[in-house]
Amino acid sequence: MATKPLTYQSPTNQRQMQEVNAPEMFQFTDSASYIEGKLLAISSVTVKDNAKETSQYLVQTKNGERFTFLATYDLSRKLGPDAVDHWISVKYEGEDKSIKTQGSPMRKFKVLVSKEKERATESF
Numbered sequence: 001m002a003t004k005p006l007t008y009q010s011p012t013n014q015r016q017m018q019e020v021n022a023p024e025m026f027q028f029t030d031s032a033s034y035i036e037g038k039l040l041a042i043s044s045v046t047v048k049d050n051a052k053e054t055s056q057y058l059v060q061t062k063n064g065e066r067f068t069f070l071a072t073y074d075l076s077r078k079l080g081p082d083a084v085d086h087w088i089s090v091k092y093e094g095e096d097k098s099i100k101t102q103g104s105p106m107r108k109f110k111v112l113v114s115k116e117k118e119r120a121t122e123s124f
Contacts, residue, residue, distance in 0.1 A: 023058060023066035028092035028107070035069065036089040037061040038118045042081060045070070059088065073101045078111040087114040 026035050037059040045056045047070065055071035057079060069090075071079070079088065089112040095105035 021066075023068045026059075026067040026069040028069070028090075028109070031092060031094050034089065034091035035059060035061075035067060037067075037087065039079070039083050039086055039088045040066070042079070042084060072107045072109070074106060074109050075111070078109065079113075083113050085117040087118055088112065 027033075039057060040060055041058040043056050043058070044053050046053050055076055056068050057071065057075075058066065058068050060066050075090070079090075089110075091110045093108045093110055096108050097105040099106040
């Protein structure tokens, strides 16, 4: 028995839709660089240059922009899965030349994490 094809009918309470763009990559370039927002996710990515897996953080700022940034040794020790859904603030503090990670000076960060998780702003 053949199944009848479904036809789409526009609902009377139509949802408001908006386009979602891929997040931009944020880079900590100098000691004034910082980012803050809700930590949405931490995922594993392979970085092309060294073909090694690292963590990538996804943050949404208070005005709804989304950014990703890659973990460093210091960041991976401070930002773990327990910080997901919390408001975070990450400020680059420069390099510590007395400590080397993979032959380069360790990049140091000041990381603040809210005590409480952020509430969902939209209901589904």
